[in-house]
Amino acid sequence: MSYSLINVYICDTNMDRREFIKVASVGACAATLLPSVGGLLTGCTPVISDGDSGGGLDSGKWDFDEVVDRSGTWSIKYGRASENQIPMWIADMDFRTAPAVSSAMKERLNRDVLGYTFTPDEFYQSIIDWEKEMHGWHVDKEWVSYCPGVITSINQAYLTFTYPGDGIVVMPPVYNLFRMYAERLGRQVIDNPLLFDGEHYQVDFDGLEKTLSRKDAKILVLCNPHNPAGLVWDRDVLRRIATLCRQNGVLVISDEIHADLTLYGRRHTPFCSVSEDAAAIGLVFAGPTKSFNLAGVSMTAYCVIPNEELREPFLKQLRDAKLDEAPIASLVATIAAYTEGTPWLQSLKEYLQGNIREVVDFFSTNDLGIKAIQPQASFLVWLDCRAMGLGQDELMRFFSDKGLLLSNGAAYGQGGEGFVRMNIGCPRKIVKEALGRILRASSGLE
Numbered sequence: 001m002s003y004s005l006i007n008v009y010i011c012d013t014n015m016d017r018r019e020f021i022k023v024a025s026v027g028a029c030a031a032t033l034l035p036s037v038g039g040l041l042t043g044c045t046p047v048i049s050d051g052d053s054g055g056g057l058d059s060g061k062w063d064f065d066e067v068v069d070r071s072g073t074w075s076i077k078y079g080r081a082s083e084n085q086i087p088m089w090i091a092d093m094d095f096r097t098a099p100a101v102s103s104a105m106k107e108r109l110n111r112d113v114l115g116y117t118f119t120p121d122e123f124y125q126s127i128i129d130w131e132k133e134m135h136g137w138h139v140d141k142e143w144v145s146y147c148p149g150v151i152t153s154i155n156q157a158y159l160t161f162t163y164p165g166d167g168i169v170v171m172p173p174v175y176n177l178f179r180m181y182a183e184r185l186g187r188q189v190i191d192n193p194l195l196f197d198g199e200h201y202q203v204d205f206d207g208l209e210k211t212l213s214r215k216d217a218k219i220l221v222l223c224n225p226h227n228p229a230g231l232v233w234d235r236d237v238l239r240r241i242a243t244l245c246r247q248n249g250v251l252v253i254s255d256e257i258h259a260d261l262t263l264y265g266r267r268h269t270p271f272c273s274v275s276e277d278a279a280a281i282g283l284v285f286a287g288p289t290k291s292f293n294l295a296g297v298s299m300t301a302y303c304v305i306p307n308e309e310l311r312e313p314f315l316k317q318l319r320d321a322k323l324d325e326a327p328i329a330s331l332v333a334t335i336a337a338y339t340e341g342t343p344w345l346q347s348l349k350e351y352l353q354g355n356i357r358e359v360v361d362f363f364s365t366n367d368l369g370i371k372a373i374q375p376q377a378s379f380l381v382w383l384d385c386r387a388m389g390l391g392q393d394e395l396m397r398f399f400s401d402k403g404l405l406l407s408n409g410a411a412y413g414q415g416g417e418g419f420v421r422m423n424i425g426c427p428r429k430i431v432k433e434a435l436g437r438i439l440r441a442s443s444g445l446e
């Protein structure tokens, strides 16, 4: 079976794999669409720069208030929405990308040269500088590699380090594709749900100790920062996870795709930076696709793997699957975003904070049985609707009947029932319209 062939490299070591992980030295480290958006926003015409964001261009020189026309761009987000629905589900934003990114891409295309392309030094350097400046992490060049998208890369890591039937540990409610692809690849998903007291989420460390001690637990997938609840994990939490995982010979995949979007002055902590244990057992996957709104430039990501005993088999796996060659668009976009994109990103984050404020204030002012969990990162707001007393299907129908297409909380696994996820990465006018629809629906006016 192809899986066993694929796994020969790592599993060929004479050592038991768990022992191997424990003793591993850390090598070098210690719509249908916009014309109709106007139509779908009852009583709200699409306006370019309407100044309705509590200061118009309050976030610098970039106009996040602009309703950008996504018609004819094959947008998945709008494609699934009916004509009168506001799509606030899949995680891309309705803003233009940073001008620095689009102009770099245009410039490159203007050369009309699209032949086979190697990954240049500038790509590595832009990531090294970004990790240092944004996240305070010193990364050696050899730890970094181009990766074909975060989820594709996580799947390749599953194939590199596990056999069919092996256990992949997740902490739901969490990004659903960790589970989906583990199952598709014949791996067993082991849940260690987060603890939630109605206000805050926490890792269930008692549960984790038991879960990780299972012989079949091979990989823990960490969402750092966490989607859907927008949590930024503390260094101490990450350190504790690393210690436990190393003790039990379990690898950690840290999905850091939302890392650049930490809000309210918080800083993201890269998993592998927290301790020697973390660097020995961790694989970090990240990229500019969330922060710079480049989801359609897919196959765009990078990994940072300090331990060469993990890095080499993983990179071999990518090479063997011919997934190691970066598309030109990925290289150009990443370099431009990370070398020139910081001011735009700062403005974007301020704007997102304003949108989040709208949502959080709205649900705390209006007693609708819905509570917004204030995200510490990114543009997704996790709404606790359990007090509405609706079943999950009814809950989804409630929102879709009122013209809102949100993500179904149940898709994120245990603890997601009774929740929905709202994507507020759009002009504030649209956020307000969505909230207005909920209010009118709840007060029986519609």
Ligand SMILES: Cc1ncc(COP(=O)(O)O)c(C=O)c1O
Pocket (backbone or CB within 6 Å): 091, 149, 150, 151, 152, 175, 223, 227, 255, 257, 258, 287, 289, 295, 298, 299, 300, 301
């Ligand atoms: C946590 C997380 N990881 C990965 C992805 C997708 O990454 P990619 O498109 O690079 O596969 C998403 C997209 O929403 C995400 O939220």
